[in-house]
Amino acid sequence: MNVVVLLGAPGAGKGTQAPLLATRLGIPAIATGDLFRAAVRDGTALGQEARRYMDAGQLVPDEITVRLLLDRLERPDATAGVILDGFPRTGVQAEALDRALAERAARVGAVVLVDVPADELVRRLSGRWICRAAGHPYHETFSPPRVAGVCDIDGSELYQRVDDRPDTIRARMDQQLGALAEVIDHYRTAGLLRTVDGLQGIDLVAEAIDAALAEAGIRPAGVPGEHVTG
Ligand code: AP5
Ligand code: MG
Secondary structure, three states: OOOEEEEEOOOOHHHHHHHHHHHHHHEEEEHHHHHHHHHHHEEEEEEHHHHHHOOOOOOOHHHHHHHHHHHHHHHHHOOOOEEEOOOOOHHHHHHHHHHHHHHOOOOOOEEEEEEEHHHHHHHHHHHHEEEEOOOOEEEOOOOOOOOOOOOOOOOOOEEEOOOHHHHHHHHHHHHHHHHHHHHHHHHHHOOOOEEEEEOOOOHHHHHHHHHHHHHHOOOOOOOOOOOOOO
């Protein structure tokens, strides 16, 4: 089982890169933020609980988040591997993931931190639009859709996330970056952390992620290498 973790601050580009990488590696991208937004949209009890935290820019409690992610990992499409976007987000979540994978005789294979400075994160989030159907992200300046207001990929309507309002963006930075630092430390200590420059264009970030994964022996299907695992 190939488990790739994409780390980054809010707005770093995880949700832009994860689906592209999923296509290249042939395994699904799982974003806890998307799972929570789907639960909010469906009006489930979990969605109502998560929404209180999301709208305030706070992390949803670990217990709820870990259960959500582990349930998702049970689905058959996750057997060969997954790309995790937005999970783990705390040291407790990172440890819970390690334990759950160990029970399956698996482990995290590579961790890529998409590194972007704070002032750029604010610019990216305040100009972001995402699609209703699948959360595909666009940016009004850096990555506009071909037709304004419509997703290039699935044709659904684009909207701005409630938590992309300026005061909530600030709250997310204030309340979440400390926990991200814990997760970075967890994987640095484990010798798994690789960092890519997220300030480059989307295609160059994708190339840098591929290079970082190749160092860890993870390559797109069909690309030759000593330890082909894609
Ligand atoms: P989540 O949905 O995960 O949000 P986030 O981490 O805040 O990250 P974003 O989705 O805002 O940013 P991104 O890195 O995906 O950037 P994107 O690719 O869209 O979580 C939302 C909430 O859910 C959390 O606040 C929390 O409440 C809760 N939650 C989720 N997971 C949780 C967990 N594990 N534990 C607890 N709570 C959890 O890009 C941003 C913009 O930049 C886009 O407009 C894009 O077009 C543009 N862009 C991307 N790349 C580039 C580039 N290279 N150059 C120029 N522009 C770019
Ligand atoms: Mg995202």
